[in-house]
Amino acid sequence: MKLSDVFSVNGSAMNAQMLRMEIIGTNIANVNTTRTPEGGPYRRREVLFESSPVNSDGFAGALGRASGTVGVGVRVSRVIEDSSPLMLRFEPQHPDAGADGYVRYPNVNVVAEMVNLVEASRSYDANISVIQATKNMIAKTFEIGRS
Numbered sequence: 001m002k003l004s005d006v007f008s009v010n011g012s013a014m015n016a017q018m019l020r021m022e023i024i025g026t027n028i029a030n031v032n033t034t035r036t037p038e039g040g041p042y043r044r045r046e047v048l049f050e051s052s053p054v055n056s057d058g059f060a061g062a063l064g065r066a067s068g069t070v071g072v073g074v075r076v077s078r079v080i081e082d083s084s085p086l087m088l089r090f091e092p093q094h095p096d097a098g099a100d101g102y103v104r105y106p107n108v109n110v111v112a113e114m115v116n117l118v119e120a121s122r123s124y125d126a127n128i129s130v131i132q133a134t135k136n137m138i139a140k141t142f143e144i145g146r147s
Helices: 001-029 058-067 110-146
Strands: 047-052 072-081 087-090 102-105
Touching: 001 110, 058 087, 058 110
Parallel strands: none
Antiparallel strands: 047 072, 087 102
């Protein structure tokens, strides 16, 4: 893997984690949303990742695939709705209460979302550290070349 691939691989991971943090923020913001435009309460969303070649274009990509040196990054394959059960609260006065007096609330656990947010943030920071270390290695290489 070339040093320039490090930037592509880590950049792809940073983009994926940024989208994950946005989705987590949306989940937290909708923790009490009992009615959406689609109907029913908000459902928690999750981001699914998959590996993705970063140097897959043109001759360089074909050569990299043939030699097994294509950098593999990450990308968001899709955003899915969590199908876990919704939370029920007995609130007969609520406008969205059913005939039994229960209101269906989103399946969002704020504590779990905050843990996921910290994890995504730390992953993002780790990728920044790798990029910074790579930049330092390149700078040191130029210093050696000047000597």
